[in-house]
Structure formats: structure tokens, C-alpha cells
Amino acid sequence: MLVSKTLLEVKNLKQYFPVKSGFKTIPLKAVDDVSFTINEGETLGLVGESGCGKTTVGRTLLHLYEPTAGEIIFDGEKVTKKNINRMRKKMQMVFQDPYSSLDPRMTVEDIIGEPLDVHKLYSNRKERREKVLELMNYVGLNSEHATRYAHEFSGGQRQRIGIARALAVDPKFIVCDEPVSALDVSIQAQVINMFEDLQAKLGVAYLFIAHDLLVVHHISKRIAVMYLGKIVEIADSDDLNANPLHPYTQSLLSAIPIPDPNITRSRKRIVLEGDVPSPLNMPTGCAFRTRCPYATEQCAKECPTLTDRGNGHMVACFNK
Amino acid sequence: MNKNPEYPKKKFLSAQIDLSKFAPATEEEKRQQDVMSESVTFFKDGMRRLFKNPLAVISIVLLSIVILTIIIAPMIVPYGYEEMLSVNGRRDKGAKNLAPFEYSEAEQKFIEEGGERFPHIFGTDEQCRDYFIRVVYGTRISLVVGIFASLIVLIIGMLIGSISGYFGGKVDLIIMRIVDIIYSLPDMLIIILLSVVLNEAIKFKPGTILADLGSNMISIFIVFGCLYWVSMARLIRGQILSIKENEYILAARSIGAKPGRIIRTHILPNCLSVIIISTALQVPSAIFTESYLSFIGLGVKAPMPSLGSLANAARSGLQSYPHKLIFPAIVICLIVLSLNLLGDGLRDAFDPKLKK
Incomplete structure (x- = not known):
């Protein structure tokens, strides 16, 4: 297989939010030292439970939040505050909630055409309209929908509008922030298949954020697992599914319902003890040690780093 | 009731499912599902509801009457807001504090002689100015x-x-x-x-x-x-x-x-x-x-x-x-x-x- 070019490289990305408690200001470590790469036309899945910083990673990549530290290198160029507007022509985002991510006062044509307006990608009204109709055609919307308002559509259709808006600038990379979690299962399948079709047709790369492992496994080539602002495991999606190394990944995978009673009866569900620690008051050493069945003294002292266990399977754990 | 004869009719008291209910919809029936109403913008919708509110409609009518009056009245009424009344070029000193639609003596004489005089709708003030036009300008x-x-x-x-x-x-x-x-x-x-x-x-x-x-x-x-x-x-x-x-x-x-x-x-x-x-x-x-x-x-x-x-x-x-x-x-x-x-x-x- 051809080794494709690295499109996006994230190095030691940190995103701390100041939280006021009384007179002190404590940093909330939403994303703490995250590094990964995405190749051209590839999909990286990002999973983790609610509040672990997945969405923050996605938003920080597009500089919707100014990163506290770390580097984002896109297409060989460092993304900074200065060149972000140019970068936003190549990087786009699809949002989680299709109900609040579309302006209720705009027609579909204006919503999809807005990126074209912002980056001045057309010379006259006719060209703009043609481009919008082409985009609507890409995502399976009829041209007669162009004059309607967002509230006249169903959730799946709204998400298609959001995707068309992201595609308008012809990006190389799209952050998909839980794009299907607000949709019905049957609609989820349609939208995910559409993501795959678009990738095959246009060659865009995705960072696919979700908390549904099955969805992520279906669409991604590689999967990164996050826990409390850190990536604990990155591997090829089949490899991760068959051979999870980090105890957190193991417990996540064991929680996936399998529609076969025989398998379900025989397999063991790994139930984690306790709750997720508050990100304001993180445990020392490994963040997962408070709930880890294999925790040792070393885990409390040092923080494990991602190490390669062969074949690109990276795990941050001392014991596995 | 049974439009499609190829589906057997359900017998009375039979527990069998009425198959005709599962017949595919005809083109006519499908069209009933189409959204026929025009796409309504937020503004249009609000305006429609505004015009259903009787108090709002009354106030719009009242306001339009007031606005039309203050635009049109100065064109029709031949007096100015600071003009003291005069008859035939001579100041009419008797036109002080007239009641609505009342004429002063000089004006009555003028009318008797065959002249036309615009009525003082609201009367006049103490400086012999037409009060109606003053109220219009004041508004x-x-x-x-x-x-x-x-x-x-x-x-x-x-x-x-x-x-x-x-x-x-x-x-x-x-x-x-x-x-x-x-x-x-x-x-x-x-x-x-x-x-x-x-x-x-x-x-x-x-x-x-x-x-x-x-x-x-x-x-x-x-x-x-x-x-x-x-x-x-x-x-x-x-x-x-x-x-x-x-x-x-x-x-x-x-x-x-x-x-x-x-x-x-x-x-x-x-x-x-x-x-x-x-x-x-x-x-x-x-x-x-x-x-x-x-x-x-x-x-x-x-x-x-x-x-x-x-x-x-x-x-x-x-x-x-x-x-x-x-x-x-x-x-x-x-x-x-x-x-x-x-x-x-x-x-x-x-x-x-x-x-x-």
C-alpha cells in the first residue's frame, strides 16, 4: 500500500481553561499533551467518554480556542492565529447538534453559501447559486430545498446542510464533532455512508469524534482513545478492536453490545470502579490509575507516555 | 371503501387483518403528503399574527390617521402656525380665543360679502392664530x-x-x-x-x-x-x-x-x-x-x-x-x-x- 503524505500533525497540544474558584484561578486541563497525525484522505476516529476533551481537541485544531501550548502543523505549515483564516479554507468542521448549528433566520442557500461569501469564492450571484446547488447535490438535497429555512428540515437533512457548508470551501480536512450522535440510528447509517462516499470522491481527511465505538470502527482507519484530556491508545481500528492493550480501551470495548446472545453470555464485561476524577483535581501520575485494576505504585508517581508496541499500536500504560 | 379489488375484503368480526389498509398509495394519495404551504419567513409570520391582534390593528389605524393628518393638513388649511389671522390684508384683532368652528366679526362680514373662509376647526388662540394648525405642527x-x-x-x-x-x-x-x-x-x-x-x-x-x-x-x-x-x-x-x-x-x-x-x-x-x-x-x-x-x-x-x-x-x-x-x-x-x-x-x- 502506498504510504500517503502526512496532512495534519499535532504535537503536544495543550488546552487549559481558567476556572475561577473564589479568588484563585485554577487551570482546567481539558486537553493535556495530545499528539497525533492524520494522513491525507484518512479518517482518524477519536473516542472517549463525555467530558474527556474530544470536542475541545477538534475545536482547538481550528483555533476556535487559542491553544495553551503545542503545535498544529497542517499541510507542512504551522497553524497560527495569523494564518488561521487562510487555513480555514482547508480545514472545516461539522457540528454535533444539527438543530443549533444552523442559523434559523437564513435560507439553506445562504447557509451553504456563507463560506463562499466569507472567502469570496465566486464572481457573481449566478456562480454562487450554481456552486450551492452542486454542494446540495453532493449531500443528497434537492435543489428546491434551497429557498427553505433550516427549521423546515429533519435532523438528518439538517446535518446534510451542515456537511454541505463544511464542503463549500473544498477543504482537505474536516473535523466531524459527533456528527451522528443527535440522529436516529437509521439516519446515522445514511449520514455515515455519505461521509464515506464523500471521502472516496473528494479525498478529504476526517477527524471523526464520537462516543460510539461501533460507528468509529466502521468509518475510521485508525482510532485514538482519550481519557481525561490525554490519548491513552492509538491503533489501527481492526487491531484496536481485536487486541486492545490499555485497560480503559478494554473496558470500553467490553461495553459494546453484541447482537448475539451466545457471545454476550460467554464474554466478560469489564466494569470500572468509581467515577471519572474531576479534571480540576487530577490524580498524580497516570490519570486512569484511580479506576485501573492493574494500578501499581509506579502509576501514582509517573505519567506513562505513548509507546509503540509494534505495528503503530501506541499505548500509554506501564503494565500492559 | 375497498378501492383495490385485488385485496380481499375483510369479513365482519374476522380477526384477519384488513389487507386493503396495506395497499400502496395511489399517486393522488401521495400528493396529499406534499407540503403545499409556502415557506414562511419569521418576519412574515410575525406580521400575520400582528394583524390578527385587534388592539394592534386599531393602533396602526389611529397612528396612520394622525400621520396622514399632519402631512396633509398643512397643505389644505390656508393658515400658518405662526401667522396671525387677517382679513383682506388687515389684521383681524377680533379673532382672539375663538371657539371651534366660530368666525370673528370681521370674518363673518367677509363671508357675507361673498368671500370664502376656511373654518377654524379648533378655534384660535389668544394671539389670533389658528389653533388647529398649531396642534398639527405640535404633533x-x-x-x-x-x-x-x-x-x-x-x-x-x-x-x-x-x-x-x-x-x-x-x-x-x-x-x-x-x-x-x-x-x-x-x-x-x-x-x-x-x-x-x-x-x-x-x-x-x-x-x-x-x-x-x-x-x-x-x-x-x-x-x-x-x-x-x-x-x-x-x-x-x-x-x-x-x-x-x-x-x-x-x-x-x-x-x-x-x-x-x-x-x-x-x-x-x-x-x-x-x-x-x-x-x-x-x-x-x-x-x-x-x-x-x-x-x-x-x-x-x-x-x-x-x-x-x-x-x-x-x-x-x-x-x-x-x-x-x-x-x-x-x-x-x-x-x-x-x-x-x-x-x-x-x-x-x-x-x-x-x-x-
């Missing part, structure tokens, strides 16, 4: 003051409110403290002080509109501009704070839209209803302020009338000529009442939470 002034003052408030309030709300943080903190300070100033006192100071400081070229209005009017505008924007700014800031949490604002930022564009195309259209309503309610309050300032003698400069100064002038002869107080008072009431009702109607029509 003009009051409405213009009301609308301009509200526009000044709207523009300043919208600008500062949206900056404060959108950027938040330190900018917001500073602006809101300034707002707090301005809130704590007694506005009447400032208007009186300013009008005294401006009277000395500003000398307008005679004959211009500004000079006709007088420094008191200008000071009312300045005070409205300086003081009354705060409530509008607070209102808009609050709206923006809630609107900017929506994901479509984040989406616009991720597209690369600049703050000015986001405020213009996403935030302000979404709080438009609140802006329209509070502006509509601001107009009567400005008219009120102008009226009572004129009433205590700080309003427009004589001989330019305003509703408040007309009422003030009528006070001295209240027992003999009560109609001179009643006419401007009725007009003030009509304008303020109908604007308030219209504002209420607008709020009900555009508030999505009150939608039935």
Missing part, C-alpha cells in the same frame, strides 16, 4: 422628536450593546460599569442643566431647522443620545449573550467569518424582534419627555408649537377655554396609547414563546 414636532430620539437610542444602544455582548470579558466589564454610572444620574436634572448650558453655548444660524427647534430640543436629543441608550444597550447585550452560545455562531467562526460579519448576519437578525419592540416602546417615552419639558417651559422655542407647550399655554385660560388644553392632551394620549399598544402587539407577535 409633527412631538412625533419627530419621539422617532429621532428613539433612533439615536437605537443606534448607540445597538452598537455598544453588541460590542459589549459579543466580545465579553474586560470590554464587557468596562462598558457595563459605564452603563451603571449613567443609570445612576438623574436624567431630568441633566436635561435642564444641558438646555441652560447649550442655550448659551450654541448659537444656530437663524432660519435653519435647528434654530427653529431651539437649543432645548437639541439638548433633549443630546441627553437621549447620552443617557437613554443604556437600557437599550443592556437589553441587546443580554440578547447577544444568549444568542452567541448557539452553535451556529461557532460554525460561522469556523468558516472564518469576522466578528463584524457574525454580529451583522447572525446575531442582530436573531434579536431583531426585541429591538423593534423596544424601539416602538421608546417612542412614546421620548414624546412624554418632550411634552413635559415643553410643559415646564424647557421644550421647543416659541413660536414653534409642540403638544406640551400648547398644553402649557392653555393652562392660564383653563376655566374659560378648556378646549385648548383638551385638544393637545387628546393627541398626546392617542399617540402614546397607540404606540404602546403597537409595541405590545409587536412583542406578542414576534415572541416565539407566545406562539400558539
Whole structure:
């Protein structure tokens, strides 16, 4: 297989939010030292439970939040505050909630055409309209929908509008922030298949954020697992599914319902003890040690780093 | 009932499922599912509901009558607001304090001789001026003051409110403290002080509109501009704070839209209803302020009338000529009442939470 070019490289990305408690200001470590790469036309899945910083990673990549530290290198160029507007022509985002991510006062044509307006990608009204109709055609919307308002559509259709808006600038990379979690299962399948079709047709790369492992496994080539602002495991999606190394990944995978009673009866569900620690008051050493069945003294002292266990399977754990 | 004969008819009392209910829909039936109604914009929908509200419709009709009158009346009535009545080129000294539709002796003689004389609909005042045209001009002034003052408030309030709300943080903190300070100033006192100071400081070229209005009017505008924007700014800031949490604002930022564009195309259209309503309610309050300032003698400069100064002038002869107080008072009431009702109607029509 051809080794494709690295499109996006994230190095030691940190995103701390100041939280006021009384007179002190404590940093909330939403994303703490995250590094990964995405190749051209590839999909990286990002999973983790609610509040672990997945969405923050996605938003920080597009500089919707100014990163506290770390580097984002896109297409060989460092993304900074200065060149972000140019970068936003190549990087786009699809949002989680299709109900609040579309302006209720705009027609579909204006919503999809807005990126074209912002980056001045057309010379006259006719060209703009043609481009919008082409985009609507890409995502399976009829041209007669162009004059309607967002509230006249169903959730799946709204998400298609959001995707068309992201595609308008012809990006190389799209952050998909839980794009299907607000949709019905049957609609989820349609939208995910559409993501795959678009990738095959246009060659865009995705960072696919979700908390549904099955969805992520279906669409991604590689999967990164996050826990409390850190990536604990990155591997090829089949490899991760068959051979999870980090105890957190193991417990996540064991929680996936399998529609076969025989398998379900025989397999063991790994139930984690306790709750997720508050990100304001993180445990020392490994963040997962408070709930880890294999925790040792070393885990409390040092923080494990991602190490390669062969074949690109990276795990941050001392014991596995 | 059974349109498709190929499906067997269900027997009475049989537990069998009626197969005809599962027949594929015909083309005609499919068309019933099509959405036939036109796509309705938020604005059109609000307008439709506004016109269903009887109070709002009455107030719109009243306002249109008042506005049409003040536009058309000066073209029809042959008297000027500062013109003392005269018959055949000679001043008519007997036309003082006439009752409505009454003619002076000189005028009656003139009519008997075959002349045409336009009736004094509201009578005349003590300086032999036609009272109707004075009330019409007074209404003009009051409405213009009301609308301009509200526009000044709207523009300043919208600008500062949206900056404060959108950027938040330190900018917001500073602006809101300034707002707090301005809130704590007694506005009447400032208007009186300013009008005294401006009277000395500003000398307008005679004959211009500004000079006709007088420094008191200008000071009312300045005070409205300086003081009354705060409530509008607070209102808009609050709206923006809630609107900017929506994901479509984040989406616009991720597209690369600049703050000015986001405020213009996403935030302000979404709080438009609140802006329209509070502006509509601001107009009567400005008219009120102008009226009572004129009433205590700080309003427009004589001989330019305003509703408040007309009422003030009528006070001295209240027992003999009560109609001179009643006419401007009725007009003030009509304008303020109908604007308030219209504002209420607008709020009900555009508030999505009150939608039935």
C-alpha cells in the first residue's frame, strides 16, 4: 500500500481553561499533551467518554480556542492565529447538534453559501447559486430545498446542510464533532455512508469524534482513545478492536453490545470502579490509575507516555 | 371503501387483518403528503399574527390617521402656525380665543360679502392664530422628536450593546460599569442643566431647522443620545449573550467569518424582534419627555408649537377655554396609547414563546 503524505500533525497540544474558584484561578486541563497525525484522505476516529476533551481537541485544531501550548502543523505549515483564516479554507468542521448549528433566520442557500461569501469564492450571484446547488447535490438535497429555512428540515437533512457548508470551501480536512450522535440510528447509517462516499470522491481527511465505538470502527482507519484530556491508545481500528492493550480501551470495548446472545453470555464485561476524577483535581501520575485494576505504585508517581508496541499500536500504560 | 379489488375484503368480526389498509398509495394519495404551504419567513409570520391582534390593528389605524393628518393638513388649511389671522390684508384683532368652528366679526362680514373662509376647526388662540394648525405642527414636532430620539437610542444602544455582548470579558466589564454610572444620574436634572448650558453655548444660524427647534430640543436629543441608550444597550447585550452560545455562531467562526460579519448576519437578525419592540416602546417615552419639558417651559422655542407647550399655554385660560388644553392632551394620549399598544402587539407577535 502506498504510504500517503502526512496532512495534519499535532504535537503536544495543550488546552487549559481558567476556572475561577473564589479568588484563585485554577487551570482546567481539558486537553493535556495530545499528539497525533492524520494522513491525507484518512479518517482518524477519536473516542472517549463525555467530558474527556474530544470536542475541545477538534475545536482547538481550528483555533476556535487559542491553544495553551503545542503545535498544529497542517499541510507542512504551522497553524497560527495569523494564518488561521487562510487555513480555514482547508480545514472545516461539522457540528454535533444539527438543530443549533444552523442559523434559523437564513435560507439553506445562504447557509451553504456563507463560506463562499466569507472567502469570496465566486464572481457573481449566478456562480454562487450554481456552486450551492452542486454542494446540495453532493449531500443528497434537492435543489428546491434551497429557498427553505433550516427549521423546515429533519435532523438528518439538517446535518446534510451542515456537511454541505463544511464542503463549500473544498477543504482537505474536516473535523466531524459527533456528527451522528443527535440522529436516529437509521439516519446515522445514511449520514455515515455519505461521509464515506464523500471521502472516496473528494479525498478529504476526517477527524471523526464520537462516543460510539461501533460507528468509529466502521468509518475510521485508525482510532485514538482519550481519557481525561490525554490519548491513552492509538491503533489501527481492526487491531484496536481485536487486541486492545490499555485497560480503559478494554473496558470500553467490553461495553459494546453484541447482537448475539451466545457471545454476550460467554464474554466478560469489564466494569470500572468509581467515577471519572474531576479534571480540576487530577490524580498524580497516570490519570486512569484511580479506576485501573492493574494500578501499581509506579502509576501514582509517573505519567506513562505513548509507546509503540509494534505495528503503530501506541499505548500509554506501564503494565500492559 | 375497498378501492383495490385485488385485496380481499375483510369479513365482519374476522380477526384477519384488513389487507386493503396495506395497499400502496395511489399517486393522488401521495400528493396529499406534499407540503403545499409556502415557506414562511419569521418576519412574515410575525406580521400575520400582528394583524390578527385587534388592539394592534386599531393602533396602526389611529397612528396612520394622525400621520396622514399632519402631512396633509398643512397643505389644505390656508393658515400658518405662526401667522396671525387677517382679513383682506388687515389684521383681524377680533379673532382672539375663538371657539371651534366660530368666525370673528370681521370674518363673518367677509363671508357675507361673498368671500370664502376656511373654518377654524379648533378655534384660535389668544394671539389670533389658528389653533388647529398649531396642534398639527405640535404633533409633527412631538412625533419627530419621539422617532429621532428613539433612533439615536437605537443606534448607540445597538452598537455598544453588541460590542459589549459579543466580545465579553474586560470590554464587557468596562462598558457595563459605564452603563451603571449613567443609570445612576438623574436624567431630568441633566436635561435642564444641558438646555441652560447649550442655550448659551450654541448659537444656530437663524432660519435653519435647528434654530427653529431651539437649543432645548437639541439638548433633549443630546441627553437621549447620552443617557437613554443604556437600557437599550443592556437589553441587546443580554440578547447577544444568549444568542452567541448557539452553535451556529461557532460554525460561522469556523468558516472564518469576522466578528463584524457574525454580529451583522447572525446575531442582530436573531434579536431583531426585541429591538423593534423596544424601539416602538421608546417612542412614546421620548414624546412624554418632550411634552413635559415643553410643559415646564424647557421644550421647543416659541413660536414653534409642540403638544406640551400648547398644553402649557392653555393652562392660564383653563376655566374659560378648556378646549385648548383638551385638544393637545387628546393627541398626546392617542399617540402614546397607540404606540404602546403597537409595541405590545409587536412583542406578542414576534415572541416565539407566545406562539400558539
